[in-house]
Amino acid sequence: MNKLIKDIIEWDVRNWSKSLNYWLEETSLELTDRNALEIGSRNGGLSLWLAKQGCKVTCSDVNGPSEKARQIHQKHGIEHLVQYKGIDATNIPYENDVFDIVVFKSVLGGIGHNNNKDAQFKAINEIYRVLKPGGELFFAENLVASPFHSFLRKHFISWGENWRYLSIPEIEEFLNPFSHKHYFSTGFLAALGRNEKQRDILGKIDNLCINKITPSKWKYIVVGLAKK
Ligand SMILES: C[S@@+](CC[C@H](N)C(=O)[O-])C[C@H]1O[C@@H](n2cnc3c(N)ncnc32)[C@H](O)[C@@H]1O
Numbered sequence: 117m118n119k120l121i122k123d124i125i126e127w128d129v130r131n132w133s134k135s136l137n138y139w140l141e142e143t144s145l146e147l148t149d150r151n152a153l154e155i156g157s158r159n160g161g162l163s164l165w166l167a168k169q170g171c172k173v174t175c176s177d178v179n180g181p182s183e184k185a186r187q188i189h190q191k192h193g194i195e196h197l198v199q200y201k202g203i204d205a206t207n208i209p210y211e212n213d214v215f216d217i218v219v220f221k222s223v224l225g226g227i228g229h230n231n232n233k234d235a236q237f238k239a240i241n242e243i244y245r246v247l248k249p250g251g252e253l254f255f256a257e258n259l260v261a262s263p264f265h266s267f268l269r270k271h272f273i274s275w276g277e278n279w280r281y282l283s284i285p286e287i288e289e290f291l292n293p294f295s296h297k298h299y300f301s302t303g304f305l306a307a308l309g310r311n312e313k314q315r316d317i318l319g320k321i322d323n324l325c326i327n328k329i330t331p332s333k334w335k336y337i338v339v340g341l342a343k344k
Contacts, residue, residue: 120164120168120192121133121136123161123164123188123191123192124136124161124162124164124165125161126159126161127222127312127315128303128306128307128309128312128315128319128337129312129315129316129319130306130315130316130319130320130322130323131302131303131306131319131322131323131337132221132222132256132303132337134302134339135221135254135256135339136165138300138339138341139219139254139339139341140169142298142341143252143254143341144252144343145216145217145250145251145252147166147169147170147171147217148169148170148171149170149171149172150166150170150171150172150216150217151171151172151214151215151216151217152166152171152172152173152174152215152216152217152218152219153173153174153176153203153208153215153217153218153219153246154166154173154174154175154176154218154219154220155176155177155203155205155208155218155219155220155223155239155243156176156177156178156205156220156221156222156223156226156227157175157176157177157181157185158177158181158182158185159181159182159184159185159188160175160181160182160184160185160186160188160189160198161188161221162219162220162221162254163175163181163185163189163198164188164189164192164194166217166219167189167192167194167197167198168192168194170197171197171216171217172197173197173198173199174198174199174200174201174203174215175189175198175199175200175201176200176201176202176203177202177203178202178203178204178205179202180200180201180202181200185200186200205220205223205227205239205242205243206227206235206238206239206242207238207242208242208243208245208246210246211246212245212246213246213247213248213249213251214246214247214248215246215247215248215251216247216248216251216252217247217251217252217253217254218243218246218247218251218252218253218254219253219254219255220243220255220256220257221255221256221257222256222257222258223239223257224236224239224240224255224257224280224282225257225258225279225280225281225282226279227239227280228279228280229278229279229280230278230280231280232280233280233286236280236282236290237290240290240291240293241293244293244294244344247344248344249344250343250344251343251344252341252342252343252344253294253341253342253343253344254340254341255299255338255339255340255341255342256337256338256339256340257282257287257337257338258279258281258282258336258337258338259281259282259283259284259301259333259335259336259337259338260281260282260283260333261281261304261307261333261334261335261336262304262330262334262336265307265334265336268308269281282338283333284301284332284333284338287299287338287340291340291342293344294342294343294344295343295344296342296343297340297341297342297343298340298341299338299339299340299341300332300338300339300340301332301333301335301336301337301338301339302322302327302335302337302339303319303322303327303335303336303337304322304326304327304330304334304335304336305318305319305321305322305326306318306319306322307336
């Protein structure tokens, strides 16, 4: 796994990184010189990826991205393509129809903490509003997944109970305003790894066989693209 992809994805790189090829294959936009926004970026991984595609990127998080985001962007020589902002996804401080692309990974669940589905709805509606007509949302988010995942999150992950995981029918509901959307799910065993080395091995097993034999709704990641 190369260092750039690790800096972009950070966690369970084997499964989450499938999003990058998917977005490149499915987008109908030429990405060079596009005006893009990353929501909930923390360490700015997807801003790095978008800048590498030639986009001008607004890298945002609710209280601004981390210092590490700036360092990583400098390390990869793309900081001149990025501006940094504090943006609450439920109230995006831009006019309508500004961005060609909005991207997020593993953010909606936190926006919906303490079962706040309305906040998740609001965030998607705000993303829709600031996208230009024909603009695209690239997303990757955590799913409810299997009863086994639910049990482990409840008993072994400190934030697992507060995070509002999405179901596939909810993805459909949230993306209703978009003119078209498509998505797939991936990842099963790798979510159980305690460190990136374990997740890498389990991710390999997911990709060799588990992803092929597990029902879509039991996987823990949804990756998709929706067009305004
Ligand atoms: C699990 S982290 C994911 C970070 C990054 N996207 C990634 O994949 O590594 C969730 C991120 O969502 C951000 N977040 C939570 N509520 C938010 C909100 N209302 N608006 C924007 N970002 C928010 C958090 O600050 C955090 O950085």
